Amino acid sequence: MATIKKATAAGKKNGAAAAAKKAGAARAATAAGKKSGAARATKKAKVISAGELAALVGVAYKPTLKTSEVQRLRRALPGYINLLDDVAELVEEDADVLRVKDVGPDDLLRVQAAHKELSAREAVLEAVYMSAYHQRLVLDHEGIGMLQKIARRISALAEDHPDMPLRYKSLLDFLSTFRGGGRPAKGAAPSEAAPAEEG
Numbered sequence: 001m002a003t004i005k006k007a008t009a010a011g012k013k014n015g016a017a018a019a020a021k022k023a024g025a026a027r028a029a030t031a032a033g034k035k036s037g038a039a040r041a042t043k044k045a046k047v048i049s050a051g052e053l054a055a056l057v058g059v060a061y062k063p064t065l066k067t068s069e070v071q072r073l074r075r076a077l078p079g080y081i082n083l084l085d086d087v088a089e090l091v092e093e094d095a096d097v098l099r100v101k102d103v104g105p106d107d108l109l110r111v112q113a114a115h116k117e118l119s120a121r122e123a124v125l126e127a128v129y130m131s132a133y134h135q136r137l138v139l140d141h142e143g144i145g146m147l148q149k150i151a152r153r154i155s156a157l158a159e160d161h162p163d164m165p166l167r168y169k170s171l172l173d174f175l176s177t178f179r180g181g182g183r184p185a186k187g188a189a190p191s192e193a194a195p196a197e198e199g
Contacts, residue, residue, distance in 0.1 A: 057121045084112035151175050 054061035065073075088108035091098060095105075151172055154164045165172060 053125075057124055059118065059121050059125070081112055081115050084108045088112075147171060147175065 051061045088105040092105040154168050158165050
């Protein structure tokens, strides 16, 4: 009888140990899963190059034109692109009479087709650019707002904690430099100028 009791107790002990071990393994797996998920969530997406983005949307990536080169380009007239195929048909019919050098029906149609293809891709890139641009403006708004809030708090604490303006002198000088369109406040040292107001 005693042997049976000992065996039963040992079995219960082993079972409890196994259950505890299993529970511990489950907790460890859950923690590892959460850690892995957090790592995946915080993993930054790779920033592709301009050439890679151009290839992705099917645009040839070429060097940008100089300002003087852009200024020499002919101005596009509204709706001209829709005339090209009509004019191409007429030019083909009057080829013997017109004989315009380096301008034929195929040239007109080539420019029209290329323009439509490029415009469609330009619209996609512009949408992405504007989205990124506006997101960056929102971040600028948030970042500048936080700096301004800190600067106002420093100004409020300056009387009781005179060392604070000195500790944050670079911040105060920076904000005062851009106060009023990039000029320090008139008659005030940079570190004494009032912090820029929130927009």
